[in-house]
Amino acid sequence: MENVISVNGLVKSFGRTRALDGLDLEVRRGEVHGFLGPNGAGKSTAIRVLLGLLKADGGTTTLFGGDPWRDAVSLHRRLAYVPGDVTLWPNLTGGEVIDLLGRLRGGLDTKRRDELVERFELDPRKKGRTYSKGNRQKVALIAALASDAELLVLDEPTSGLDPLMESVFQSCINDERGAGRTVLLSSHILAEAEALCDRVSIIRAGRTVESGTLAQLRHLTRTSIHAELAGEPNGIGALPGVHDLVVEGERVRFQVDNAELDTVLRALSTVGVRGLTSQPPTLEELFLRHYQKEEGPA
Amino acid sequence: MTGTWHLFRLALRRDRIVLPLWTILLGLFPGLVASSFASLYPDPAELAKFAASMSNPSLTAVYGPIWAPNLGGMTAWRSSIILLIVALATAFTVIRHTRAEEEQGRRELLGSTVVGRQAGLAAALLIALLASTIVGGLTALGTAAAGAGGTGSVALGLQYFLACLLFGAIAAVVAQLTQGARTARWISGAVLIGSFLLRMLGDAGGDLNSPLSWISPIGFLQRIRPFAAERWWVAGVVVLVVALLAAVAYRLNAVRDLDAGLIASRPGPARASRALLSPLGLAWRLQRSTLFGWLIGYAVLGVFLGSATDAAVDAVKDSPDLGDVIGRLGGGASIADMVIAAGLAIMGIGAAGQGVQAALRARSEESALRAEPVLAAAVGRTRWVGGHLLFAFFGPALGLLVAGLFLGIGYGSASGEGGGAIGRVTGAAAVQVPAVWFTVAIVVLLFGLLPRLTSLGWAVLAFFLLLGQLGAILQLSQWALDLSPFSHLPALPGGDLTVTPLVWLVALAAALTAAGLAGFRRRDLASGG
Ligand SMILES: Nc1ncnc2c1ncn2[C@@H]1O[C@H](COP(=O)(O)OP(=O)(O)OP(=O)(O)O)[C@@H](O)[C@H]1O
Numbered sequence A: 001m002e003n004v005i006s007v008n009g010l011v012k013s014f015g016r017t018r019a020l021d022g023l024d025l026e027v028r029r030g031e032v033h034g035f036l037g038p039n040g041a042g043k044s045t046a047i048r049v050l051l052g053l054l055k056a057d058g059g060t061t062t063l064f065g066g067d068p069w070r071d072a073v074s075l076h077r078r079l080a081y082v083p084g085d086v087t088l089w090p091n092l093t094g095g096e097v098i099d100l101l102g103r104l105r106g107g108l109d110t111k112r113r114d115e116l117v118e119r120f121e122l123d124p125r126k127k128g129r130t131y132s133k134g135n136r137q138k139v140a141l142i143a144a145l146a147s148d149a150e151l152l153v154l155d156e157p158t159s160g161l162d163p164l165m166e167s168v169f170q171s172c173i174n175d176e177r178g179a180g181r182t183v184l185l186s187s188h189i190l191a192e193a194e195a196l197c198d199r200v201s202i203i204r205a206g207r208t209v210e211s212g213t214l215a216q217l218r219h220l221t222r223t224s225i226h227a228e229l230a231g232e233p234n235g236i237g238a239l240p241g242v243h244d245l246v247v248e249g250e251r252v253r254f255q256v257d258n259a260e261l262d263t264v265l266r267a268l269s270t271v272g273v274r275g276l277t278s279q280p281p282t283l284e285e286l287f288l289r290h291y292q293k294e295e296g297p298a
Numbered sequence B: 001m002t003g004t005w006h007l008f009r010l011a012l013r014r015d016r017i018v019l020p021l022w023t024i025l026l027g028l029f030p031g032l033v034a035s036s037f038a039s040l041y042p043d044p045a046e047l048a049k050f051a052a053s054m055s056n057p058s059l060t061a062v063y064g065p066i067w068a069p070n071l072g073g074m075t076a077w078r079s080s081i082i083l084l085i086v087a088l089a090t091a092f093t094v095i096r097h098t099r100a101e102e103e104q105g106r107r108e109l110l111g112s113t114v115v116g117r118q119a120g121l122a123a124a125l126l127i128a129l130l131a132s133t134i135v136g137g138l139t140a141l142g143t144a145a146a147g148a149g150g151t152g153s154v155a156l157g158l159q160y161f162l163a164c165l166l167f168g169a170i171a172a173v174v175a176q177l178t179q180g181a182r183t184a185r186w187i188s189g190a191v192l193i194g195s196f197l198l199r200m201l202g203d204a205g206g207d208l209n210s211p212l213s214w215i216s217p218i219g220f221l222q223r224i225r226p227f228a229a230e231r232w233w234v235a236g237v238v239v240l241v242v243a244l245l246a247a248v249a250y251r252l253n254a255v256r257d258l259d260a261g262l263i264a265s266r267p268g269p270a271r272a273s274r275a276l277l278s279p280l281g282l283a284w285r286l287q288r289s290t291l292f293g294w295l296i297g298y299a300v301l302g303v304f305l306g307s308a309t310d311a312a313v314d315a316v317k318d319s320p321d322l323g324d325v326i327g328r329l330g331g332g333a334s335i336a337d338m339v340i341a342a343g344l345a346i347m348g349i350g351a352a353g354q355g356v357q358a359a360l361r362a363r364s365e366e367s368a369l370r371a372e373p374v375l376a377a378a379v380g381r382t383r384w385v386g387g388h389l390l391f392a393f394f395g396p397a398l399g400l401l402v403a404g405l406f407l408g409i410g411y412g413s414a415s416g417e418g419g420g421a422i423g424r425v426t427g428a429a430a431v432q433v434p435a436v437w438f439t440v441a442i443v444v445l446l447f448g449l450l451p452r453l454t455s456l457g458w459a460v461l462a463f464f465l466l467l468g469q470l471g472a473i474l475q476l477s478q479w480a481l482d483l484s485p486f487s488h489l490p491a492l493p494g495g496d497l498t499v500t501p502l503v504w505l506v507a508l509a510a511a512l513t514a515a516g517l518a519g520f521r522r523r524d525l526a527s528g529g
């Protein structure tokens, strides 16, 4: 499948801070791609490079096969962007900003615009300076969603939305996917990524640490098992993929890499299993593993 | 008011460069002017003669009355323009630490910590008090050191101190009323200009006790009469007014919501009009009220100066001595032409201020991250910044034409010269444009190559203003005076039109602008990190 975005070894420094340090990112046509990472990981910086607002110091970046710095204007006709920090002009109304941004990137479907204003319950007649953070975000979101762009670049678009609006947002994104549009969605919120994304990339300190479908990433996580066995649990600790084994007589507790789950369960059943509980892997775990610096990537 | 001290220290930290810079530089000025006068006119009789030649209605209208024909009196008179500048600077400082803070949401952050709701206002007023003290103290010390006399120097220092404090307090009230820092700055500026015009109208009549001058805050302050029988009670009244204004500001601050002004904003259109839907349309929308404000200012000032010029000419006609002195100074130009040329020179600096302000708008849009969504749409960098630069270059040009037109109308109708004056004066006003463009082009260059330093544009302008206004008095050498583009302009009307310097200035302005634009196309956009 063809890539809408492909980034290879992207480097960007601000003075002595290396914000991006060899970032890789591939976004395929038609997918919703989650771009996850802790504060200061470089998500917004990477997005700004992709938009030609910042100039890369190294690596290659292509957007629709073009150069995001050189071909900025023509590429921007094909995408719509919602910044992480939406600031509006104090004297322009929300409705005016939606029309303006829509027009500047090439056009806006007015019917869709009105629908979205309704769905997000936005009052478009208020002046920019009187909107709350969440409402400012809605203005930018509506402008982007009402466009006919092939690619939506959304930088933490829901950080100010209440749960009700968050679900409106999720259904909008699902509509976009149905319409065949590509979405790059940076986020902190795991549940959001799990609900929306086909694939995700996790970055930390300017580097990609993990990338793939949710199923693949789950595969990388561990299931925790509590089991009561019929006999002595001999040799389980020596099996590949078993971690943190605790043996209390015939009871065992341990974690197992999902890739080895099958082998380990076979070994248990040769001993005989009287009882077993398992906790399924969550992305949360994976996240924490990457977020916590001291542990480093798996 | 818990947290006032903390916020005060925070504000001091933010202002650690700007505040000392302007308070010290401007505070030193009256002293410098005094020592220049002292060396130019070592003989008090000479100085008194010079003072007599300067007390004519048009100069009184511009600088205010000469209260005493001695060293101190002449210093107070000649540096009265600094009084306006320090008052404005203090007002802006207060707005910067109150309304602007709130607008940028910084106050919200602090508001959730253990900071009382009045602490921000109290801290801003403390900063104003500090600035006033530095300016007033240096003024008093400087003039006393130049030998102008102790009591008068104290009165002059007090005048500067109170001017800062008064306009700081006015700004504190205005900041509570409006919702935007920009509007607050505008209103404070308008109050200052209004009080200057009132005083001008009052003093131009020749009556030193005109009620117009007494109700003007600036005129009132000047009636402390430093170096002539000082009226200390005037200072007392101003102190009371400041206390009253501060109390009003506190009261307003207590009753309103955070981020809200008392002048609430009304709902607007749900749809954008077609005119808004382009980078130029957006720039127009953002810049138009400022532009209209300037144009009205030019027209009013033009008519006013035009009629004042005629009054000045009449006054000189009655005094052949004075006519002689001025005739020699002007090298053949008529007195009317000289006064008009001086007025246009001041308007030229004003127009450069307009241009700098408009150009800086591009930078503030960028820093506020409002340029980002526009540039992330299908809009090139040059096209975006071009919208603002159009106002930076052609706004002042239009303004100067309006100024010239109305000055010509004002003078033409008062003097009976009629329509002929309009063309002559408008042409003379247009001559200021190349110097204005050069100044704006410096800002564009900074914007493109050293974006963080763009607001130094104001410092550049202030430097040109001080060179032009005080360079001759401070006996600076010609090459120093030549640093200002305004010193290269032919003195029109009345003088000869020399085209070469104009062409040079325009060419240099074009080159600087091109370099600035090229820099902007190559650099990172501010990302607020
Ligand atoms: N203009 C800038 N100047 C200096 N440093 C910057 C600038 N912009 C970003 N940085 C730094 O680069 C790093 C990456 O920042 P970035 O904003 O891209 O992170 P992020 O992943 O978007 O974080 P968040 O989740 O908080 O939005 C941070 O350390 C930040 O401080």
Ligand SMILES: [Mg+2]
Pocket (backbone or CB within 6 Å): A043, A044, A045, A084, A155, A156
């Ligand atoms: Mg970010």
